[in-house]
Amino acid sequence: MLSIKNLHANIDGKEILKGINLEVKEGEVHAIMGPNGSGKSTLASVLAGRDLFTVTEGKVTYLGHDLLELSPEERASEGIFLGFQYPIEIPGVSMVNFMKTALNEQRKHKGLEPLSSSDFLKHMREKKELVELDTNLTNRSVNEGFSGGEKKKNEIFQMAMLEPKLAILDETDSGLDIDALRIVANGVNKLKTPKNASIVITHYQRLLDYIIPDYVHVLYDGKIIKSGGKELAFELEEKGYDWLKKGVAV
Amino acid sequence: MQLCKVMEKDQDKILHEVTQNEYKYGFVTDIESESIAKGLNEDVVRLISQKKNEPEFMLEFRLKAFRYWQKMKMPTWAHLKVPEINYQDIIFYSAPKQKISGPKSLDDIDPELKATFDKLGISLDEQKHLSGIAVDAVMDSISVKTTFKESLADLGIIFCSFSEAVQEHPDLVKKYMGSVVPYTDNYFAALNSAVFSDGSFCFIPKGVRCPMELSTYFRINAANTGQFERTLIVAEDDAYVSYLEGCTAPRRDENQLHAAIVEIIANKNAYVKYSTVQNWYPGDKNGLGGIYNFVTKRGKCAGENSKISWTQVETGSAITWKYPSCILLGDNSVGEFYSVAVTNNHQQADTGTKMIHIGKNTKSTIVSKGISAGFSNNSYRGLVKVTKNATNARNYSQCDSLLLGDKCGAHTFPYIEVDNKDSIVEHEATTSKIGEDQIFYCNQRGIKTEDAIGLIVNGYAKEVLNKLPMEFAVEAQKLLQISLEGSVG
Ligand SMILES: Nc1ncnc2c1ncn2[C@@H]1O[C@H](COP(=O)(O)OP(=O)(O)O)[C@@H](O)[C@H]1O
Ligand SMILES: [Mg+2]
Numbered sequence: 001m002l003s004i005k006n007l008h009a010n011i012d013g014k015e016i017l018k019g020i021n022l023e024v025k026e027g028e029v030h031a032i033m034g035p036n037g038s039g040k041s042t043l044a045s046v047l048a049g050r051d052l053f054t055v056t057e058g059k060v061t062y063l064g065h066d067l068l069e070l071s072p073e074e075r076a077s078e079g080i081f082l083g084f085q086y087p088i089e090i091p092g093v094s095m096v097n098f099m100k101t102a103l104n105e106q107r108k109h110k111g112l113e114p115l116s117s118s119d120f121l122k123h124m125r126e127k128k129e130l131v132e133l134d135t136n137l138t139n140r141s142v143n144e145g146f147s148g149g150e151k152k153k154n155e156i157f158q159m160a161m162l163e164p165k166l167a168i169l170d171e172t173d174s175g176l177d178i179d180a181l182r183i184v185a186n187g188v189n190k191l192k193t194p195k196n197a198s199i200v201i202t203h204y205q206r207l208l209d210y211i212i213p214d215y216v217h218v219l220y221d222g223k224i225i226k227s228g229g230k231e232l233a234f235e236l237e238e239k240g241y242d243w244l245k246k247g248v249a250v
Numbered sequence: 251m252q253l254c255k256v257m258e259k260d261q262d263k264i265l266h267e268v269t270q271n272e273y274k275y276g277f278v279t280d281i282e283s284e285s286i287a288k289g290l291n292e293d294v295v296r297l298i299s300q301k302k303n304e305p306e307f308m309l310e311f312r313l314k315a316f317r318y319w320q321k322m323k324m325p326t327w328a329h330l331k332v333p334e335i336n337y338q339d340i341i342f343y344s345a346p347k348q349k350i351s352g353p354k355s356l357d358d359i360d361p362e363l364k365a366t367f368d369k370l371g372i373s374l375d376e377q378k379h380l381s382g383i384a385v386d387a388v389m390d391s392i393s394v395k396t397t398f399k400e401s402l403a404d405l406g407i408i409f410c411s412f413s414e415a416v417q418e419h420p421d422l423v424k425k426y427m428g429s430v431v432p433y434t435d436n437y438f439a440a441l442n443s444a445v446f447s448d449g450s451f452c453f454i455p456k457g458v459r460c461p462m463e464l465s466t467y468f469r470i471n472a473a474n475t476g477q478f479e480r481t482l483i484v485a486e487d488d489a490y491v492s493y494l495e496g497c498t499a500p501r502r503d504e505n506q507l508h509a510a511i512v513e514i515i516a517n518k519n520a521y522v523k524y525s526t527v528q529n530w531y532p533g534d535k536n537g538l539g540g541i542y543n544f545v546t547k548r549g550k551c552a553g554e555n556s557k558i559s560w561t562q563v564e565t566g567s568a569i570t571w572k573y574p575s576c577i578l579l580g581d582n583s584v585g586e587f588y589s590v591a592v593t594n595n596h597q598q599a600d601t602g603t604k605m606i607h608i609g610k611n612t613k614s615t616i617v618s619k620g621i622s623a624g625f626s627n628n629s630y631r632g633l634v635k636v637t638k639n640a641t642n643a644r645n646y647s648q649c650d651s652l653l654l655g656d657k658c659g660a661h662t663f664p665y666i667e668v669d670n671k672d673s674i675v676e677h678e679a680t681t682s683k684i685g686e687d688q689i690f691y692c693n694q695r696g697i698k699t700e701d702a703i704g705l706i707v708n709g710y711a712k713e714v715l716n717k718l719p720m721e722f723a724v725e726a727q728k729l730l731q732i733s734l735e736g737s738v739g
Contacts, residue, residue, distance in 0.1 A: 048694050052686075072693035081694075088691040092709025101705060102695035109696065141709065142691075158695065 001026050001197055002047075002067075002166060007058035009046050016042045016053070018222035024166070027194040031208055031233065032201045034219035035241050040201045041085055043219065044170045048082040049075050062166070076102075077109035079165030083155040083172045085201075090142040095154070098142050099124065099161050106162065127160040131187040148175040156187040163191070167198040173207040185210030205237035218244055275498035275529065279366040279389075279471050285344040288474065290337045292316060295444050298343050302413050302447070305420055315433035315443030322437045328571055328600040329629040329661055333505070335542070340507060342445045344472040346389055366469070384409055386450040386466045388479060393448045398462065408453040409464055412480055415451035422453060426484055430513040430550045430577070438509040438544040438571075442478045446511070449479035454489035454520075463719055465494035468510075470530070470541070476507040483513070485520035487553060492523040494722060498566070501531055502539050505568060509544045518553030518580065523561070525718050526574075527726050530566035532733075537596025537625075540568025547574035551583035551609075559586040560603065561717040563726045565733040568597060573631065575604035578612035578640075585614040588714040590726075592707075592733045593626030593658070602632040602663075607643040607673070616647040619711045622658035623734055629661040634675055636668045643673035651681040652710050654703070654734065704731030 002024040009017040016039045024030055032040055046053050047060065049072035060067040067075065090098065103123075104114040115123065124138065131153055143151050152172050159167050169188070173181055188198065188211050200211055208216075208230060216232040217224045218241070225244055226232065286297055295316045299309040324332070346360065366389070384398035386409065393411030402409050408419060415423050433443035450466040470477050485491055495512075508530060516522050524547075533540025543566075549558035560574040576585025587603035605614035614634065622628040628651070636643045651660035662679050684706055692702030708715065708727050715723050 050690055072690065073696050073698050076694055076696035084691065084694075088685070088687050090688055090691070090706055090709060092712040093705050098692075098695070098705070101701065102692075102697055105698065105701065106696040162695065 001063060003059075003061045004047075005059045005061075007043075007046070007060060008056045009042065009053045010056055011042075011053050015056075016222055017046065019058070020219075020222070020224060022217065022224065024197050024199065026197055028197045028215065029192070029211060029213045030197075030199045031211075031213035031216045031230075032199060032219050033203065033216060033233065033236055038220045039222045040219050041170055044082055044085075044168045044199075044201060047075075047168060048072060048080060073105070074109070076162075077106045079196075081159050081162055081164030081167045083152075083159060083167065083169035085170040085174070087143045087146075087151040087155055089144045089146075091144050093142050095138040095140060095142055096124070099138075099158065102158075103161060124161065127157060130160050130190055131157045132183050133157045149177065149180045152176055152184060153180065156184050160187060160191055165196045167191075167196070168201070169198065170201045171203060172200075173202050173204060181207065182210060205233045208233045220245060275531070277501075279346075279362060281360060281362045281366075281471070282347045283344050283472050284347050285341050285472060285475065288339055288341050290340070290342055290445070294342055298445055298447060301343060302416070304416055307420070307424055308416055311428065311433070312444050315440050316445075318434055319437065319440035319444055322440060324437050328631070329627065329663070330569055330571060330598050330600050332542070332569060335507060339474070341472070341475040342478070343447055344475040345447075346471070366471070384462050384464050386411055386464075387469070388448055388450070388466060389469045389471050393450070396450075402460070402462075402464075405458055405461070406455040407458060407460055408451065410451055412446075412449040412451050412482065415482070419451070419453070422484065423451070423482070426482055426513065426515055427480075428513075430515060430548045431511050431546050436546060439511055439546045442480060442509045442511045442546070445476075446478040446480040449481045449510070451481070452483045452491065452493065454485045454491045456486040457488045458486075459489070460491040463492050463494055465496065467496045469498060470506060470508065473502060474504065474506075476509070478508075479510050481510070481512040483522055483524070484515045485517060485522050485556075487518040487520060489517070489520045490522075492719060493525065494719065495524070495526045496529070498529050498531070501534075503534075505533075505540055505542055506531075507542050507544070508567075510546070512545070512547040512574075514549035514558055516549065516551050516553065516556035516558050516583075519555045520553060521557045521559075522549065523559045524549070524574070525722055526560075526562040526564075527718075527722060527729065528562065528564045528566050528570070529729060531568075532566050532597050533568040533595065535595050535624075537568070540597070541566065543567035543570045543572065545570075545572040547572065548577065548604075549575070549585070550577045551580050551585060551612075553583070554580040554609075555582045556580050557584040557586075559584075559588075559717070561586075561588040561714065562590070562601075563714070563718070563729065564589065564591040564599060564601060565729050567599075570597075570599040570601055572601045573603055575606070576614065577606045577608065578614065578643075579608050580612075581609040582611045582613075583609055584612070587614075587616045587618070587632075588717045589618045590621070590711040590714045590730070591618070591628055591630075592621045592730060593623070593628040594733055595624040595626060597624075597626045599627070600629040600631055602630045604633040604635070605645060607634075607636040607640040607645070607670075610640060611642045612640055613643070614645045616645070616649070617713055618647075618649045619714055620649070620651045620660050621654070621707055621710070621730075621734070622651070622660050623654035625657050627659040627661070629663060631663040631665075633665040633667070634677075635666075636670050636673045636675065638669045640670050641672045643670060643675075645673075645675045647675075647677045649677075649679045650710070651679075652707070653681065653683045700731070703734055707731065707734060
């Protein structure tokens, strides 16, 4: 589904991604871990098409497309969803209006008619239940005045609404209490099908108690320095990252 | 530093992409018109009055205004760069040629004119009106057709062109014209009073709620012509009316002058709601052409408990100079001003309001949302004045500015004069930018940059757009987006 080969990216001349390689297949869940500042969010942004970052080398193939050729909105319509580490507020734009616009734009891209209002509302009601989203949250402006937890839940709600093929969740677990964490993880698990895949970026092993990854990768200083199965997460929890960093330095 | 540069480049790109859209009302109607020679002098003023077959009092009014104007100088206090206007190079009267003069049936109207208004989305055919809006359609110097006049007359409502009102209801015109905006008020008010050619007149008698929206649609068509119209709305005790105004003009390289007056009188318990969507040709991307829009709009809450509410969406014109105001004379009277002003490319706007509190317990609300893009300049200028006897007056003002890109300017000039210590005046102001992160967030959900900007801007202006009548609100939303297309970042 997604194939990243030797990806290098920089911002303002400073290299952040220094040769990333990653293969993600349908039905897989990949966890990416690593210390702060190692480039996890940058990788997510580059995959989503943020042009703040310049790709200097490498290739990314997604469902047979050269991903780097597509605009951010094309990538979204082709099924890439990014759950933001810091969701953005848009004052005055209601969640309902935002989601309706997004969903219908994506449908248009696929040559589908816009959803009727009643179908849209039905779809929304279902997804709200799935992520146990507070009813009146969708009538409020996008992320405006949402608590940290509400913002994260709202990202999962949007993912549920848009039904992506590849979801990249950037520290969706940070700042969540254990109940919220369970709800978020539950949402992710319920949306899992043999056809879609997710990349879960996290700091903490605890999320991986709920979302069982097929692979765990450690990103450090712009490179994936170690990959393994879910046991790697436990090892990291126990030993931290230092033993790996040393390995890199040597 | 480097980072800033990268982001600037992005902004430029987005700005560039979004500002490419063209003004879609820029076409010219090919119709024969009757114009007088260019230039302005006393004979021209007399000629206009004569063409309109006006009673003596009108000619006197015009001449007094003209003589007054001749002694005046163009005001320079606004935050605008206004090129010198050569009044001898402007045609002051131009009318599409018509078979008959005066009120006419649909069949008497030139099909070309009908088609023009159809193209603008304004049907002159009453049968085609589902939404219950009566229209006075004005092209250049004259009113082409007023719809639903007869059915409104059954309720005692007078809705007709200003010229017709002068002929049919001279006493009302004489009583109210100039009572809110005297010709001595300012330079452009004096000019308008001397040379105005048409406009709308509306009178709602005591106790009548006007059952449909009344509207005037102004269209400039002829080249080198100035448009000077005048609107007068009178609501007697307990009357209600909602009034809409729209305007467009062809795309031309030369600037054209528009100087209008709107006067509103609201008597006891009356409520007048006046909404404008101003979309005169704004000029091209490089600032060539466009309308110079100098307008004096003022309402007088003459009676107790009366209310006047201004809502404006200003997207057009190369230069806008406009301050719809309320004189709150009656006790407990209420004045409101809700405004969205968008400037793009090289447009300049200096707009706002004056709320003059004279009666006791008077209340005013000001909500102004400025949006600047491109190389434009957008200023809010507002005066809140509470006179000595206006005990317990209240004002709340909120002035927000939104910037798209970093080559445009937003300015706020609030003036507050309070002579009564039992009154409360509150003022809030914010300035923000559309963030590149907001646009990316929308992009990531599948929304294109242009649509994202439309969404964000409409969200920002929502409080004002919500005040517009339904049919207008949808139009205005689209207009906001179109005005910023090719310009936003
Ligand atoms: N917008 C930006 N401008 C400059 N540097 C950035 C920007 N975003 C990220 N970086 C830098 O890139 C590196 C990686 O950051 P990030 O991808 O956010 O790491 P992580 O998500 O793993 O914590 C950091 O050194 C950070 O300072
Ligand atoms: Mg991060």
